Amino acid sequence: MKTELLEKLKSGLIVSCQAFEGEPLYGDGIMVRMANAAVIGGAKAIRTNGVKDIKQIKEALDVPVIGIIKKHIEGYSVYITPTSKEALEVLEAGADIVALDCTKRPRPEPLKDIFENIRSNYPNALIMADIATVEDAEFVSQLSPDFLATTLSGYTKETRNRPKPDIELVKILAERFSIPVIAEGNYWEPSQVLEAMKAGAFAVTIGSAITRPHLVTARFNKFIQNWTKNKGLSEVQRK
């Protein structure tokens, strides 16, 4: 089962389909359509948030799902599947893989307990450790996660100024650990995806650049605005 899933994901593109309240694509059934489009385009797995979207995607499509539940708990910065409760809900909803914040930051429940609860209740489920640094990877590797994902580089206090995407982190993790590394977070260019693969990524996850059209639009718009601004400048300089 695990070998089969790893085979499916190897050197593949994972598409993250997430929309939150206030975002234009938030609403019942929209992420299923987005996931369908991603699968038609060749996505090997879908990463998604919340019981409803996990269930609907598993029901509608024949694709491995990496599930998370984003939940903010007062007093803590970790929010991606922060406790056993959310991890078990993700798996109960039908996800094949549960992803969770595995940084060394203070958390409401010890990571070891969360891993034990996942493994005793869902022995076939795989665990994806979302991390930000090599130190996080060292810390969580003691619990033998099935994947290390660079998801949180750039989103913690210590990593705020890291390059985006953090391909160097992919390289170090792939060299140091014998755990498959998922390159995730801030990939916007096909060339960056290739760099991550060359650096040793097992697979690459893309979210916003595919599934958040308001950000895709803003990015194109920025190029045009910059061009107009620079053109204006050069016209002034010529006068």
Ligand SMILES: CC(=O)N[C@H](C=O)[C@@H](O)[C@H](O)[C@H](O)COP(=O)(O)O
């Ligand atoms: C930091 C955090 O909360 N990341 C989340 C994790 O599930 C998602 O909001 C991201 O969209 C996902 O990681 C993919 O990244 P990008 O959208 O940059 O391709």
